[in-house]
Amino acid sequence: MNVTQRIMTIAVVALGTMLTRFLPFLVFPAGKTTPRYVQYIGRVLPGAVFSLLVVYCLKNVSLLAAPHGLPEAIAIAVVAALHLWKRQMLLSIAGGTVCYMLLVQLVW
Amino acid sequence: MTTLKLRALKAAFPHTIPIMAGFLFLGMTYGIYMSSLGFSFVYPLGMALIIYAGSMEFVTANLLIGAFNPLQAFLMTLMINARHLFYGLAMLEKYNIPGLKRLYLIFGMSDETFSVNCSAEPPAEVDGSWFMFFVTLLNQSYWVLGAALGGLFGMLLKFNTQGLDFVMTAMFVVIFLENWLKEKNHTSALAGLGISVVCLALFGAEGFIIPAMGGILLALTLLRPRLEKGGEAA
Incomplete structure (x- = not known):
């Protein structure tokens, strides 16, 4: 561009x-x-869009080539674990990102 | 500043402190991220000022390094920001105030600003419209400041940023989880996941977004009798 x-x-x-x-x-x-249909779409759309966004972020990860998406899988597990444990948005994001950076810079 | 405005600013500020922490941190991360993609700090600064929709700005950073496709950019913006429509619907009455303030209140209605302006009740002696104006203005200032600082910081400090792009994935995973924990029925989230993965496999990384969006809208429309019968879906 x-x-x-x-x-x-x-x-x-x-x-x-x-x-x-x-x-x-x-x-x-x-x-x-407001029309009922608009209200309905407004209620249910966010859930589906968040799923789409997660898939969008991972769209270039190849499961066939090494490292087979392992760094992403591990880092997402760290994000989820931190978030379910502390429920602190910034902590989960920072923890997962640092973990991913360490994995791709030092391990793979 | 008149005492009326000053009083509103003083009342608004405490409500924005938690958002200040979050926006400075995420804004800086966004600025550093853009700088790691090779953009000058002018980009995150300008985008924070005129787009002012956090998650969409991360996505835009990604779009800017890909092929030029304004239609896809526009449709993605509508899908990702569709939730604003419903913030708007919720604020029709509250934002029904005279003057130019109203335009800025609507322009600056991010998720966080909506949640404060929708729920916070300013004290009786404070003017409500100025209170909401300053909540909006302060929140955007934090985001703009963070984005600009991050962009500058990223340009000056040369550290190994490989893997920093994961911050966007992490952010969306957290948003996904928050939504998952809140919703009673996971049909929409699961349909979105399934349709996106299938479209990615069928159309590839560059072309799956628009078919996935179409599929999601179609699926949700077809599922409406089921989801509405079950009561609260989200």
């Missing part, structure tokens, strides 16, 4: 973000009720 394409990409993302924030205020003036 050249600089112009980068700026365009950032602008598109900014525009999309603003659209998601402003749309409800444009479509549903205060006091009107």
